[in-house]
Amino acid sequence: MxxxxxxxxxxxxxxxxxxxxxxxxxxxxxxxxxxxxxxxxxxxxxxxxxxxxxxxxxxxxxxxxxxxxxxxxxxxxxxxxxxxxxxxxxxxxxxxxxxxxxxxxxxxxxxxxxxxxxxxxxxxxxxxxxxxxxxxxxxxxxxxxxxxxxxxxxxxxxxxxxxxxxxxxxxxxxMNFRFFASGPQNQNLRSELGLAPTTRVVVFNGNDHAAAAMDIRQLYEAVDTLIERGMDVAFVRTGHVLPANYDGLHFRPGHRCIELGYVERSSIPDIMRLADVVVQPGDGDYFNAHRLPAKVPEYLTMGKPLIMGETNIGRELAMADAALVLPGMSPAHMAEAIASLLNAPDEAAAMAARGREFARSRFxxxxxxxxxxxxxxxxxxxxxxxxxxxxxxxxx
CATH class of the missing domain: 3.40.50.2000 (Glycogen Phosphorylase B;)
Structure with missing residues (x-):
C-alpha cells in the first residue's frame, strides 16, 4: 500500500x-x-x-x-x-x-x-x-x-x-522497548540535579496546556504535602511550564522542585530512571475520560511504579494489577498513594514489573x-x- x-x-x-x-x-x-x-x-x-x-x-x-x-x-x-x-x-x-x-x-x-x-x-x-x-x-x-x-x-x-x-x-x-529500557540510574545526572542519595524521586514528563492545567497543579500540591510531612522527596519534571498556572502555589522551583523544561528526546530515559514513582494526574472528567496520555505507555515500558486515576487506560491497568489506580486524584489522594509506594518498595517493584509485562502485551x-x-x-x-x-x- x-x-x-x-x-x-x-x-x-x-x-x-x-x-x-x-x-x-x-x-x-x-x-x-x-x-x-x-x-x-x-x-x-x-x-x-x-x-x-x-x-x-x-x-x-x-x-x-x-x-x-x-x-x-x-x-x-x-x-x-x-x-x-x-x-x-x-x-x-x-x-x-x-x-x-x-x-x-x-x-x-x-x-x-x-x-x-x-x-x-x-x-x-x-x-x-x-x-x-x-x-x-x-x-x-x-x-x-x-x-x-x-x-x-x-x-x-x-x-x-x-x-x-x-x-x-x-x-x-x-513502544520502543530498547529505547525505554529499565536500567541503573545515571549517577552523574542525579548529582547534577542536586539529588541526595537518600532522596526519593517523583518524575513527571509533560507540557502545560489549558486542558490539563489543574491536574498538573494538583500533582505539585501532592508532592508538597509529602515534603511538609518531612518525607525526603523531590519532584523532577520535564516539559514546557506556564508559570501563571502555579500562581499562589508555595511549591515552586528549587532543590525539591526541579523543572528541566524542554529536553531532548534522547534524555528522557535517563530522567525516568531516576523515578521511584511516576504519576499521571487527572480524574475521569470529560477531558481525561477520552484520551491516552502519551507518557503512560512510556512509564509502563520503563517499568516504573505508576499512579493514575480510574479513567481511560486506568481500568485496564487496575484489572492487571499493573498500576496503583485511584478512584479520586485529589492532592491528598495522590500524596497518600505516593507515600504508600515509597514505603513499600518491594510491592512497588512487583507492580512495576507487571506494568512492563502489560506494556509488552499491549504496545x-x-x-x-x-x-x-x-x-x-x-x-x-x-x-x-x-x-x-x-x-x-x-x-x-
Missing part, C-alpha cells in the same frame, strides 16, 4: 513519535510510507527516516508524494480532526487524490477547544469568527470526521466520540502493526477513481 501520514505538528511532538512507530513498522512490512509534518523538513526535500520518508506539508501538497509504483496514496491518515488537518486533507484530495481518508483520534478535541477558548462548542457554532487552526473548527470538524472511510483511536475510550456507523479501530502507540509492534495494516485494507474501496496529479497550495 501507498500510505501518507499527516501530522498536525512537527517531527518532535508525542504524536510524531507515535506516527514514526507506525510508519516504520508498516515500511518494514513492505509498504511505501511517507509522513508529512509542519516545517521540520525543508520545503522541497524528502528525508529518509527508518525506512520511510518525511516531508513538509507544503512539499506534500505542492509537489505530491512520488510513490514507487507511480500511483497516488491508497491511504491518507491524518492525525486528529483539527482544522489544520482538515484543510490539508481537502487540499490533498483536490490535487493528488487518495483512495481512503482516515482520521486518528487521540484526545477529546471538543474538551480541548472549550478549555483553550473558554467558549462552549455550542456557542462557538453560532459565532462568525476565525478560530485557531490548531484546534477543531466548531462547524466543520464533525462533517470532516463523517467524510472519513474510517477512524483510528489511540485507545478504545475514545469510541464514544466516533460518529455512528463509521468503521473504527483502536491503534495504541508502538509492541508485533501486536499493533498488523491491526493497523488490516484496518487500512478494509477501508480502501475495491475500485477508486483518482484525479490527475497537479500542484496545489492549502485550500481554505
Amino acid at each position: 501507498n500510505i501518507l501520514f499527516a501530522n498536525y505538528g512537527q517531527s518532535d511532538n508525542n504524536s510524531a513519535y507515535h506516527i514514526a512507530g507506525f510508519a516504520g513498522g508498516l515500511a518494514a512490512r513492505g509498504h511505501d510510507v511517507c509522513v508529512a509534518v509542519a516545517k521540520s523538513v525543508p520545503d522541497g526535500k524528502f528525508e529518509s527516516v527508518d525506512g520511510f520518508r518525511m516531508a513538509s506539508h507544503r512539499t506534500a501538497l505542492k509537489t505530491g508524494v512520488s510513490f514507487a509504483d507511480g500511483r497516488p496514496a491508497d491511504v491518507l491518515h491524518v492525525w486528529t480532526p483539527r482544522e489544520t488537518m482538515r484543510q490539508f486533507a481537502m487540499s490533498h484530495a483536490a490535487a493528488w487524490g487518495h483512495a481512503a481518508l482516515l482520521v486518528h483520534l487521540e484526545d477529546n478535541e471538543e474538551a480541548i477547544f472549550e478549555r483553550f477558548t473558554g467558549c462552549s462548542l455550542e456557542k462557538a457554532c453560532t459565532l462568525d469568527q476565525p478560530w485557531p487552526k490548531g484546534l477543531i473548527h466548531p462547524v466543520h470538524f464533525k462533517p470532516f470526521l463523517q467524510s472519513a472511510k474510517g477512524v483510528t483511536m489511540v485507545h478504545r475510550c475514545l469510541e464514544p466520540l466516533v460518529p455512528v456507523g463509521l468503521p473504527r479501530q483502536e491503534i495504541v502507540p508502538v 509492541s509492534g508485533e501486536v499493533v502493526i498488523p491491526l493497523l495494516e488490516s484496518f487500512y485494507r478494509s477501508c480502501i474501496p475495491a475500485a477508486v477513481s483518482r484525479p490527475p496529479a497537479k500542484s496545489c497550495e492549502l485550500r481554505h
Whole structure:
C-alpha cells in the first residue's frame, strides 16, 4: 500500500513519535510510507527516516508524494480532526487524490477547544469568527470526521466520540522497548540535579496546556504535602511550564522542585530512571475520560511504579494489577498513594514489573502493526477513481 501520514505538528511532538512507530513498522512490512509534518523538513526535500520518508506539508501538497509504483496514496491518515488537518486533507484530495481518508483520534478535541477558548462548542457554532487552526473548527470538524472511510483511536475510550456507523479501530502507540529500557540510574545526572542519595524521586514528563492545567497543579500540591510531612522527596519534571498556572502555589522551583523544561528526546530515559514513582494526574472528567496520555505507555515500558486515576487506560491497568489506580486524584489522594509506594518498595517493584509485562502485551509492534495494516485494507474501496496529479497550495 501507498500510505501518507499527516501530522498536525512537527517531527518532535508525542504524536510524531507515535506516527514514526507506525510508519516504520508498516515500511518494514513492505509498504511505501511517507509522513508529512509542519516545517521540520525543508520545503522541497524528502528525508529518509527508518525506512520511510518525511516531508513538509507544503512539499506534500505542492509537489505530491512520488510513490514507487507511480500511483497516488491508497491511504491518507491524518492525525486528529483539527482544522489544520482538515484543510490539508481537502487540499490533498483536490490535487493528488487518495483512495481512503482516515482520521486518528487521540484526545477529546471538543474538551480541548472549550478549555483553550473558554467558549462552549455550542456557542462557538453560532459565532462568525476565525478560530485557531490548531484546534477543531466548531462547524466543520464533525462533517470532516463523517467524510472519513474510517477512524483510528489511540485507545478504545475514545469510541464514544466516533460518529455512528463509521468503521473504527483502536491503534495504541508502538513502544520502543530498547529505547525505554529499565536500567541503573545515571549517577552523574542525579548529582547534577542536586539529588541526595537518600532522596526519593517523583518524575513527571509533560507540557502545560489549558486542558490539563489543574491536574498538573494538583500533582505539585501532592508532592508538597509529602515534603511538609518531612518525607525526603523531590519532584523532577520535564516539559514546557506556564508559570501563571502555579500562581499562589508555595511549591515552586528549587532543590525539591526541579523543572528541566524542554529536553531532548534522547534524555528522557535517563530522567525516568531516576523515578521511584511516576504519576499521571487527572480524574475521569470529560477531558481525561477520552484520551491516552502519551507518557503512560512510556512509564509502563520503563517499568516504573505508576499512579493514575480510574479513567481511560486506568481500568485496564487496575484489572492487571499493573498500576496503583485511584478512584479520586485529589492532592491528598495522590500524596497518600505516593507515600504508600515509597514505603513499600518491594510491592512497588512487583507492580512495576507487571506494568512492563502489560506494556509488552499491549504496545509492541508485533501486536499493533498488523491491526493497523488490516484496518487500512478494509477501508480502501475495491475500485477508486483518482484525479490527475497537479500542484496545489492549502485550500481554505
